[in-house]
Amino acid sequence: MARAFDELAEDYDDDHHDDVARALLALMPTSAGQDRIADVACGSGAAALAMARTRPSAATPILAVDLSAGMITAGRARAARLGLGHAIDWRVGPAVPLPVADAGLDLIVCASSLHFLGTRALSDWRRALRPGGRVAFTLPAASGFRPSGVFADLVAADLPLPHTAEDARTLATTAGFTDVDARVITVGSRSVALTAATNPAVPVRHA
Numbered sequence: 001m002a003r004a005f006d007e008l009a010e011d012y013d014d015d016h017h018d019d020v021a022r023a024l025l026a027l028m029p030t031s032a033g034q035d036r037i038a039d040v041a042c043g044s045g046a047a048a049l050a051m052a053r054t055r056p057s058a059a060t061p062i063l064a065v066d067l068s069a070g071m072i073t074a075g076r077a078r079a080a081r082l083g084l085g086h087a088i089d090w091r092v093g094p095a096v097p098l099p100v101a102d103a104g105l106d107l108i109v110c111a112s113s114l115h116f117l118g119t120r121a122l123s124d125w126r127r128a129l130r131p132g133g134r135v136a137f138t139l140p141a142a143s144g145f146r147p148s149g150v151f152a153d154l155v156a157a158d159l160p161l162p163h164t165a166e167d168a169r170t171l172a173t174t175a176g177f178t179d180v181d182a183r184v185i186t187v188g189s190r191s192v193a194l195t196a197a198t199n200p201a202v203p204v205r206h207a
Helices: 002-011 014-027 048-054 071-081 121-128 148-154 165-174
Strands: 037-040 064-065 088-092 103-109 128-140 180-187 188-198
Touching: 014 048, 014 103, 014 128, 014 180, 014 188, 037 048, 037 121, 048 064, 048 071, 048 088, 048 103, 064 071, 071 088, 103 121, 103 148, 121 128, 128 165, 165 188
Parallel strands: 037 064, 037 103, 064 088, 103 128
Antiparallel strands: 128 188, 180 188
16 A cells, blocks of 8 residues: 555645645634644545644644655655744654544544445544544545545445535444534535534443
8 A cells, every 4th residue: 555655645636635634724724722633544644734733733643644755755845845844743653543642632634545445443443532622534425436546446345435515424323422413515526524523521321
């Protein structure tokens, strides 16, 4: 996977991913009390950069993690051009598990990447978020998603892509999240499911 995304880094569709990240953050904007933030499988940093633009300069740097060194290099360069080099802690490494302590984060954002990580990421986010912490993620809508080449083989087999907002909501609640808001939007020619949810203060009990 790292090699595939390294090869893509120079020609990455930043405009599309920036649009997706902005739409996701409009669904769940950052707020006071969300100082410890991670952008998971960050690519060239669309979500981290969008969040960094609105945060005070003294805020804790956003953790941006990606398996691809090429993507991290591209993200660092974008941050430097925008004068945001100080605002993001770029790290090359696996997104699962996140390199943080249990309950160590207030907010996790994952834009355009969860379909490569699978359900294990959802479980790790429950671990990494504090009780009451928030998560926001996107998935391509099943109806229009047609991966090709090596990327078709990299899509996680254990995570069903949503057809509807209700499907996205069910995915989050099944993983144990609460207060779920989900919707499907069109970004360019692609349909994308956006989901925001809360890590409950107490374990969710399923009948």
